[in-house]
Amino acid sequence: MIYKGKTVKIPIGKTIFTGETCFFKNRYYGVTLLLSKPRYGKTSLTKDISCDLTVFRRVAVFDLYEEWERHVLYFNPKAKYPKRWLNAKVVKNFAFKISDYNHPSDWASMGIADFGAKILADLAERIDIHYDNPEEFLKLTQRLPYSEDAMVAFNRKYKDVGLTLVSPYHEVTLRSINSRLPFLLDFFKQKGDGKLYVEDWPKLFLKHNLIISMTGRTEEEKFRAMALTGKIMEKIAPYLKQLKPALIFEEADTFFPDQKALRRRFKGQVSPSSLNKGLEYVTKFQKRGVSVFLISQSEKLLNASMTKFSNSRILGKIPEDDLNYDITKKLKWKPDSNYRQFILLDETGSWTPFVPNIAGCKV
Numbered sequence: 001m002i003y004k005g006k007t008v009k010i011p012i013g014k015t016i017f018t019g020e021t022c023f024f025k026n027r028y029y030g031v032t033l034l035l036s037k038p039r040y041g042k043t044s045l046t047k048d049i050s051c052d053l054t055v056f057r058r059v060a061v062f063d064l065y066e067e068w069e070r071h072v073l074y075f076n077p078k079a080k081y082p083k084r085w086l087n088a089k090v091v092k093n094f095a096f097k098i099s100d101y102n103h104p105s106d107w108a109s110m111g112i113a114d115f116g117a118k119i120l121a122d123l124a125e126r127i128d129i130h131y132d133n134p135e136e137f138l139k140l141t142q143r144l145p146y147s148e149d150a151m152v153a154f155n156r157k158y159k160d161v162g163l164t165l166v167s168p169y170h171e172v173t174l175r176s177i178n179s180r181l182p183f184l185l186d187f188f189k190q191k192g193d194g195k196l197y198v199e200d201w202p203k204l205f206l207k208h209n210l211i212i213s214m215t216g217r218t219e220e221e222k223f224r225a226m227a228l229t230g231k232i233m234e235k236i237a238p239y240l241k242q243l244k245p246a247l248i249f250e251e252a253d254t255f256f257p258d259q260k261a262l263r264r265r266f267k268g269q270v271s272p273s274s275l276n277k278g279l280e281y282v283t284k285f286q287k288r289g290v291s292v293f294l295i296s297q298s299e300k301l302l303n304a305s306m307t308k309f310s311n312s313r314i315l316g317k318i319p320e321d322d323l324n325y326d327i328t329k330k331l332k333w334k335p336d337s338n339y340r341q342f343i344l345l346d347e348t349g350s351w352t353p354f355v356p357n358i359a360g361c362k363v
């Protein structure tokens with residue numbers, strides 16, 4: 001499939017007043033927010049749209065609940081036009097090596113603050129010392145010195161491999177690293193652990209539409225999902241021009257949290273890798289060609305620096321304190337009869353209320 005960047009109009013439902021087909025325009029670039037309360041139908045609608053997207057461009061979804069793999073590979077027999085993802089591949093139970101996490105923001109994603117993140121990013125590159133073995137990496141960090149004497153001993157031990165410290169670290173920093181790191185060890189690829197290690201993410205993206213399944217139910221799993229997502233986005237960034245993918249982020253607020261969540265979950269100044277990458281994707285990488293879909297329950301949960309670059313929105317019922325609440329408050333939702341109304345706010349600012357089609361794939 002070669003996608004050159006043509007804009008495509010995808011039928012998503014019936015316009016409420018006119019009964020005409022309501023189309024969603026997908027350009028090679030752009031950011032679309034899909035917002036609604038839980039169970040309203042935002043994911044189902046995005047799944048339906050994504051089936052059409054796979055016909056003409058590369059698509060990948062970052063999924064936290066193993067939900068997409070259960071649905072978009074299968075036709076919905078109840079749909080008028082049953083459809084499913086073409087050329088799909090599920091990627092799950094995968095990991096990166098410690099040495100892949102060589103930016104402080106990678107470690108910030110895993111909940112390690114500031115100077116700790118910088119220390120780990122530097123040490124991560126020393127494969128000659130830790131061999132990408134998490135236990136060895138932990139041993140190394142546990143040996144880091146906070147006194148002059150300990151530093152002399154440390155430097156003597158690592159002299160042969162050329163690791164020399166010029167001053168000891170702060171005790172507080174080391175304590176925070178060493179209290180957190182033991183919980184992260186199974187985040188990393190280790191020989192013989194059965195986890196998938198993708199040598200070449202761009203190649204995988206070139207070949208398939210991807211369901212990147214990560215599990216993100218617990219707080220710990222969410223840290224891992226951020227680190228994985230940030231890293232994948234980093235690895236494919238140089239190939240965006242060629243790939244021009246549509247990237248879908250399920251529960252996007254996990255990857256791109258608002259300021260309040262950032263302060264609560266991430267103590268430091270270094271911001272998490274997934275957020276850094278997300279910001280690049282919705283700003284300077286737009287010209288390379290990437291269409292971003294952010295699914296969330298509320299705009300307020302999403303990082304405002306990212307949402308301000310959105311050019312279209314699909315809104316169901318949303319919380320009262322959300323932007324655009326006024327135009328959504330009259331929408332009708334009857335879960336018992338599987339009926340719902342959405343509003344499409346397009347890039348020109350015009351808005352269209354519509355009833356979505358029964359999703360073409362399983363939902």
Ligand SMILES: Nc1ncnc2c1ncn2[C@@H]1O[C@H](COP(=O)(O)OP(=O)(O)O)[C@@H](O)[C@H]1O
Binds near residue numbers: 037043338356357358
């Ligand atoms: N377009 C649709 N076609 C068919 N069923 C739908 C559609 N939208 C929602 N549903 C039904 O509603 C349920 C909840 O929708 P879902 O998309 O999971 O909600 P949300 O992602 O907003 O929490 C789905 O499991 C499905 O049964």
Ligand SMILES: [Mg+2]
Binds near residue numbers: 039042043044
């Ligand atoms: Mg959902």
